Amino acid sequence: MRIAVVATCLGDAMFPQAPIATVQLLERLGHQVVFPADQTCCGQMHVNTGYLDAALPVVRHHVEVFGRALDDGVDAIVAPSGSCVGCVRHQHAMVARRAGDEGLARAAEEGAARTYELSELLVDVLGVTDVGAYYPHRVTYHPTCHSLRMLRVADKPLQLLRNVRGLQLVELPEAEVCCGFGGTFAVKNAETSTAMLADKMANVLSSRAEVCTAGDSSCLMHIGGGLSRLRSGVRTVHLAEILASTDRDSAVPASTDIVFEEASR
Amino acid sequence: MTAVELGMPTVASDPHGHLRGTESFPRAAHRALADTQLRRNLGHATRTIRAKRAAVVGEVDDWEELRRAGESLKADTMARLPELLVQLEEQVTGRGGTVHWARDAEEANRIVVDLVRGTGADEVVKVKSMATQETGLNEALEAAGVAAFETDLAELIVQLSHDRPSHFLVPAIHRNRAEIREIFLREMPGVDPSLTDEPRRLAMAARAHLRRKFLTARVGISGVNFAVAETGTLSVVESEGNGRMCLTLPDTLITVMGVEKVVPTWRDLEVFLQLLPRSSTGERMNPYTSTWTGVTPGDGPQTFHLVLLDNGRSNVLASPDGRQALHCIRCSACLNVCPVYERTGGHAYGSIYPGPIGAVLSPQLTGISGPDDVNASLPYASSLCGACFDACPVRIDIPHLLVQQRAAAVAAHTRPTGQDLTMQAAAIAMTTPGRFKLAEKALGLGRVLAGRKGRITGLPWPMSGWTNARDLPAPPAETFRQWWERTHS
Ligand code: SF4
Numbered sequence: 001m002r003i004a005v006v007a008t009c010l011g012d013a014m015f016p017q018a019p020i021a022t023v024q025l026l027e028r029l030g031h032q033v034v035f036p037a038d039q040t041c042c043g044q045m046h047v048n049t050g051y052l053d054a055a056l057p058v059v060r061h062h063v064e065v066f067g068r069a070l071d072d073g074v075d076a077i078v079a080p081s082g083s084c085v086g087c088v089r090h091q092h093a094m095v096a097r098r099a100g101d102e103g104l105a106r107a108a109e110e111g112a113a114r115t116y117e118l119s120e121l122l123v124d125v126l127g128v129t130d131v132g133a134y135y136p137h138r139v140t141y142h143p144t145c146h147s148l149r150m151l152r153v154a155d156k157p158l159q160l161l162r163n164v165r166g167l168q169l170v171e172l173p174e175a176e177v178c179c180g181f182g183g184t185f186a187v188k189n190a191e192t193s194t195a196m197l198a199d200k201m202a203n204v205l206s207s208r209a210e211v212c213t214a215g216d217s218s219c220l221m222h223i224g225g226g227l228s229r230l231r232s233g234v235r236t237v238h239l240a241e242i243l244a245s246t247d248r249d250s251a252v253p254a255s256t257d258i259v260f261e262e263a264s265r
Numbered sequence: 266m267t268a269v270e271l272g273m274p275t276v277a278s279d280p281h282g283h284l285r286g287t288e289s290f291p292r293a294a295h296r297a298l299a300d301t302q303l304r305r306n307l308g309h310a311t312r313t314i315r316a317k318r319a320a321v322v323g324e325v326d327d328w329e330e331l332r333r334a335g336e337s338l339k340a341d342t343m344a345r346l347p348e349l350l351v352q353l354e355e356q357v358t359g360r361g362g363t364v365h366w367a368r369d370a371e372e373a374n375r376i377v378v379d380l381v382r383g384t385g386a387d388e389v390v391k392v393k394s395m396a397t398q399e400t401g402l403n404e405a406l407e408a409a410g411v412a413a414f415e416t417d418l419a420e421l422i423v424q425l426s427h428d429r430p431s432h433f434l435v436p437a438i439h440r441n442r443a444e445i446r447e448i449f450l451r452e453m454p455g456v457d458p459s460l461t462d463e464p465r466r467l468a469m470a471a472r473a474h475l476r477r478k479f480l481t482a483r484v485g486i487s488g489v490n491f492a493v494a495e496t497g498t499l500s501v502v503e504s505e506g507n508g509r510m511c512l513t514l515p516d517t518l519i520t521v522m523g524v525e526k527v528v529p530t531w532r533d534l535e536v537f538l539q540l541l542p543r544s545s546t547g548e549r550m551n552p553y554t555s556t557w558t559g560v561t562p563g564d565g566p567q568t569f570h571l572v573l574l575d576n577g578r579s580n581v582l583a584s585p586d587g588r589q590a591l592h593c594i595r596c597s598a599c600l601n602v603c604p605v606y607e608r609t610g611g612h613a614y615g616s617i618y619p620g621p622i623g624a625v626l627s628p629q630l631t632g633i634s635g636p637d638d639v640n641a642s643l644p645y646a647s648s649l650c651g652a653c654f655d656a657c658p659v660r661i662d663i664p665h666l667l668v669q670q671r672a673a674a675v676a677a678h679t680r681p682t683g684q685d686l687t688m689q690a691a692a693i694a695m696t697t698p699g700r701f702k703l704a705e706k707a708l709g710l711g712r713v714l715a716g717r718k719g720r721i722t723g724l725p726w727p728m729s730g731w732t733n734a735r736d737l738p739a740p741p742a743e744t745f746r747q748w749w750e751r752t753h754s
Contacts, residue, residue: 039698050644051685054689145650178650182650187728194735196608196648228720
């Protein structure tokens with residue numbers, strides 16, 4: 001299959017491990033991955049902060065860039081982010097319609113119908129639940145709100161994780177409660193966000209996992225940022241990184257901390 | 266502490282009543298989050314009620330169909346609300362009741378005060394009603410020399426402690442048993458000084474206190490859960506039986522209802538009476554469902570007044586998307602599942618309508634008057650986690666409404682804020698790939714900030730909101746784009 005990757009703005013600039021792992025995983029599974037280089041951002045930050053007018057050109061840009069990719073023969077579009085796919089699928093057409101641009105709304109819907117979150121692409125489209133990964137760690141999984149309730153990915157990420165060799169999957173108590181990130185919510189209502197984070201961290205720590213994984217770098221930035229501040233000894237790793245890991249190829253560094261600690265040496 | 270410090274408007278001076286607090290959500294939340302007793306009380310109560318709800322919802326095979334039926338019935342009702350209200354008025358009038366129309370809270374209060382005065386009574390008994398809390402009726406009655414007695418246990422606790430409700434269903438959810446005992450000992454005339462905090466003993470104390478009022482009050486005041494247009498029948502659902510007494514014992518009954526409470530036909534109750542108790546108290550069926558139609562000679566109140574309250578609802582109805590907020594049946598399921606509500610409690614929202622639905626309903630009812638309107642902060646009091654939508658028995662798309670009300674808040678900016686400028690600059694960069702690449706390069710600065718630690722631990726305002734509690738990793742040495750160019754071209 002020919003698959004276009006949405007790096008996501010956060011993934012591109014701050015957490016490249018996630019889109020890199022997505023590319024390596026899909027290539028390992030025998031697919032051809034393309035990166036439409038003009039891509040920037042899906043517009044989620046604008047939409048969810050209430051800047052629906054400012055979001056319009058961002059949405060149009062995304063729809064055009066990936067529309068061209070589809071015209072060039074791409075079969076599917078993938079993003080290692082539940083919330084970006086959620087925005088594409090549930091908000092792009094709304095933003096366009098609100099501005100009275102029915103043509104853009106239809107184009108957005110066409111693009112959205114071919115856009116998948118990573119676990120959806122693997123399980124629903126490619127039909128694999130065992131991607132041949134190896135990851136010898138004790139891991140707990142946080143289902144991010146947008147993958148859980150906007151996309152309804154259900155247990156697809158867990159199906160994938162259960163098939164990773166060496167991985168010990170432990171249950172996260174109160175897993176379905178929001179971690180408190182919420183985009184600009186974490187800054188505009190920082191104290192409430194922190195109170196939610198405190199409970200999420202308590203649950204992660206009680207699981208005795210060494211790694212907390214999820215399908216969204218943004219939520220992991222939040223949970224990981226809190227765990228790092230406490231020097232808790234638990235790290236956050238994107239689902240794509242775990243699925244990309246094999247016993248032969250450990251090209252993907254294990255954690256944010258290590259990447260940056262090494263980079264700063 | 267004064268009432269103002271607590272964010273409590275003592276008198277509803279706003280013609281809208283209690284739909285707006287005195288400070289923004291983040292400021293009010295700041296205090297609530299630090300109140301460990303509040304956090305514990307709410308955490309315990311919402312957890313318990315969530316578990317009960319999940320259990321009784323889980324046992325209904327056609328729950329999703331019921332939700333869809335509720336949603337459709339409400340959408341249909343809103344599409345022809347004026348016609349249904351006229352039908353309701355005709356039916357109520359035809360069966361011996363009198364219907365009054367109130368534009369806003371002030372007018373509703375004036376109507377009720379005049380009606381009570383007309384009876385010569387100086388005391389009224391009340392069954393818990395959100396509509397009269399919204400209008401601030403108790404204060405208006407008090408100003409007119411009429412004492413209003415709340416008869417719902419939780420509402421009584423709130424009234425005795427000169428507090429405000431913080432939840433639709435359990436207005437005193439922010440109090441625990443020990444606190445309730447202290448309130449009773451302090452405020453309840455003639456209470457047994459050996460009162461313990463056993464729930465049964467507390468309920469008995471309230472019962473003894475209220476019984477005298479029920480038997481002497483000549484006027485009862487109620488709200489409404491459902492009003493059937495087809496027959497003019499009104500309905501109140503409750504758990505304690507106090508409502509049944511308020512609705513049947515006094516000579517005069519005055520009912521205040523928000524205009525959105527109307528349902529087209531008697532049969533529609535079939536859907537709502539299944540959805541409501543399971544979603545609200547986590548019961549299969551609520552203990553008391555009272556229905557009445559006009560006046561029945563020789564049985565129950567012989568004078569019946571229905572006050573139809575608009576108070577901003579027409580404005581909400583005018584918004585094709587926003588009107589969904591009027592579908593709410595006040596079950597409070599969205600409050601109980603909301604991680605923000607659970608941690609801040611209801612008072613932080615200022616308005617009498619807290620939680621996710623309050624955050625989208627209050628700003629629509631009042632309108633957002635400008636950038637400093639405290640109600641403009643409410644739609645941001647959510648991480649958009651979506652738990653409210655899943656719990657809502659009538660499928661109100663609250664996350665969508667939150668985004669929509671955020672847009673309304675942004676539109677109310679009279680001059681560009683720092684956030685506006687940032688968002689505009691970001692939008693320009695995000696539509697110009699060259700500039701986006703450039704902006705990514707600027708992130709290298711973050712690597713300097715992070716230094717040898719590899720993590721950023723302190724940033725200036727507003728990003729200090731983030732770094733006060735969380736680290737931020739240093740930006741990577743290589744962006745994805747650079748990695749792709751290096752490895753794939
Ligand atoms: S919005 Fe829905 S869940 Fe919330 S109180 Fe209203 S009916 Fe219940």
